[in-house]
Amino acid sequence: MDDLTLASDALRQNLKELEIINTYLGGHDVVRNGLDRLLAHPFLGTFSGKTLKIADLGSGGGDTLRMVAQWARKRNLPVDLVGIDANAFMVAYGQQHSQQYPEIRFEQADVFSEQFAQEKYDIVICSLFLHHFTDDGLVQLFSGLRQQVRIAVLINDLHRHPLAFYSIKALTKAFSHSHLVKHDAPLSVERAFIKQDWQRLLPRAGVPQFELRWRWAFRWQVVFGPFLGKQPKNE
Template sequence: MSIFSQRSYQKEIMDDLEYSGPVLEQTLRELKTINRWLGGNQVTTNGLDRLVRDFPQSSYSICDVGCGGGDMLRVMHNWAKSRKLQVKLTGVDANPNTIELAKKRLADLDGIDWEVQNVFSEEFQKGKTDMLTCTLFTHHFTDEELVTLFRSFRKKAKLGIIINDLHRNPVAYYSIRFLTRLFSKSPMVQHDGPLSVLRAFSKKDWERILALADIKNYRISWHWAFRWQVSILV
């Protein structure tokens, strides 16, 4: 059986929520560069553009789940500024060390809230947000966990959910394997980069998981470089 025929559930180093220190900092720096070079950030802002167009409001709240080092929060801050939108941003991550790094990296930006939370907890569902985003986050979970997670997301988001994650594909796998070995100085990136592709999704995976979560109002689109955008209206 091909390694691409179904999702891998092998754990990544980043799944260790107590991970911290120089390796984590190097990893977050390299992930920022990778996402910028390969255009992955635009997958999220493209989805937000559509939600803003479909649901015009005077202001919006956006919760970025699995925010990591805060790179997407900065991207969304700049996106909102360029469109003259009033936006309240919140970054959520289960790793307190990551949140502390994100606070330092985005110290020049005002008005970002930070929450250390387990997204499977009841506490996470209590606060509402207009839009919920997650980037390179969903592949860390099993199909069964994602069904639970998406049901939780629907309770938290008022307007919509934008998911930005990888396409499980041989070209994507061997490309990131080559690039990380050639350019990366982070053992975590070298290990987790190719593995994240094996843990990622085909379109049929998305359709199956969304059906199990009783989600019908969605749109799946493919973007360069080997990214899926899943837009869910709630």
């Protein structure tokens, strides 16, 4: 999945299965819960009646944005949803599968580019995206996002744990029809995060205040940004 030249039937199968994994193994729940918490925060009162511009970095097949669109529609919340991906195939796939959502658009971009750094968003979502980067890359990205968001950065990523590794390995071996999923899912857990990683990396990026929560199944929900006016909360 890190190969930006990938474009094949195997990748299409991979994206279909990732959407199933996100739906049934808690990924979408982590993002929905984070958005609900943000929406309930008094800081959001200053954005009442305005269209919220929400970006999903590493948007892949676009399933997270389609879920966010459904979430917003149920709340009569006007949104402008932007999927950002460096892979042209992902952008095309996302567009093709999101035609029923006019509030969603996709852009091909490098999140480390100067051009991307000029963009501003109300909320930035990073869902199963960050474990692809080095520590230095994450510090650079977090530091930049601090300057780009008006409300918050909402992170959903994996907990690095032996039980998570062997569970996803067994599940994908038994049920997956994608060799990419069988290879990438356990590898993603190996590359993922423990609590101390967040507590080390975020301050390095100049993010002293953040909320960190463990969510089922072996997920981290991390939130930081201008909305947060209290000390770090770890659960």
